[in-house]
Amino acid sequence: GNSVTQMEGPVTLSEEAFLTINCTYTATGYPSLFWYVQYPGEGLQLLLKATKADDKGSNKGFEATYRKETTSFHLEKGSVQVSDSAVYFCALTPRGSNYKLTFGKGTLLTVNP
Amino acid sequence: DAGVIQSPRHEVTEMGQEVTLRCKPISGHDYLFWYRQTMMRGLELLIYFNNNVPIDDSGMPEDRFSAKMPNASFSTLKIQPSEPRDSAVYFCASSPGRHGYTFGSGTRLTVV
Numbered sequence: 048g049n050s051v052t053q054m055e056g057p058v059t060l061s062e063e064a065f066l067t068i069n070c071t072y073t074a075t076g077y078p079s080l081f082w083y084v085q086y087p088g089e090g091l092q093l094l095l096k097a098t099k100a101d102d103k104g105s106n107k108g109f110e111a112t113y114r115k116e117t118t119s120f121h122l123e124k125g126s127v128q129v130s131d132s133a134v135y136f137c138a139l140t141p142r143g144s145n146y147k148l149t150f151g152k153g154t155l156l157t158v159n160p
Numbered sequence: 161d162a163g164v165i166q167s168p169r170h171e172v173t174e175m176g177q178e179v180t181l182r183c184k185p186i187s188g189h190d191y192l193f194w195y196r197q198t199m200m201r202g203l204e205l206l207i208y209f210n211n212n213v214p215i216d217d218s219g220m221p222e223d224r225f226s227a228k229m230p231n232a233s234f235s236t237l238k239i240q241p242s243e244p245r246d247s248a249v250y251f252c253a254s255s256p257g258r259h260g261y262t263f264g265s266g267t268r269l270t271v272v
Contacts, residue, residue, distance in 0.1 A: 089265055091261075152202045
């Protein structure tokens with residue numbers, strides 16, 4: 048079956064630090080990959096996505112590259128801000144007509160000033 | 161576009177009562193999903209619809225839960241009777257297909 052594994056949190060960083068949140072997946076074929084972010088008290092928002100191997104998704108300074116060889120989609124940001132404090136979810140949807148998203152468990156990021 | 165609209169935002173009810181959660185998806189989105197989020201289990205997909213038809217309800221925890229989508233602009237998730245272990249945040253999401261979902265702000269349900 049399909050599954051997503053992301054690094055356990057919580058992650059605590061100082062402002063302007065470099066961020067990496069690891070995500071690996073198991074899926075048949077080549078899924079589409081996503082990162083969602085959930086700010087406190089809100090629903091999940093799509094942060095970025097990649098739909099084929101070697102694609103790089105980017106948004107708001109965050110980046111992730113679809114690595115087929117390592118079945119990974121790690122999230123990175125060069126300089127985090129306090130406003131980036133949130134829970135980050137890696138997710139996939141398989142090829143074909145099944146659009147059901149499979150989520151990782153989420154990683155809580157706290158950025159201190 | 162107003163996004164996915166859920167109501168109510170918060171619901172507190174007594175054990176045994178019926179609870180109905182509501183969702184209005186984004187116009188033109190063919191898929192609608194109901195998720196439940198708890199600290200213990202994370203995000204769980206309960207059920208999803210395609211063109212108003214339930215496709216996969218394998219995540220519905222038990223017969224106390226039911227979901228309907230009478231038309232393209234409205235869906236409900238009902239719990240009857242409610243129990244304290246149903247306390248969670250329930251999210252509705254809609255999608256035009258494979259390129260990601262748009263989530264609502266959620267309904268925080270507390271059953272006492």
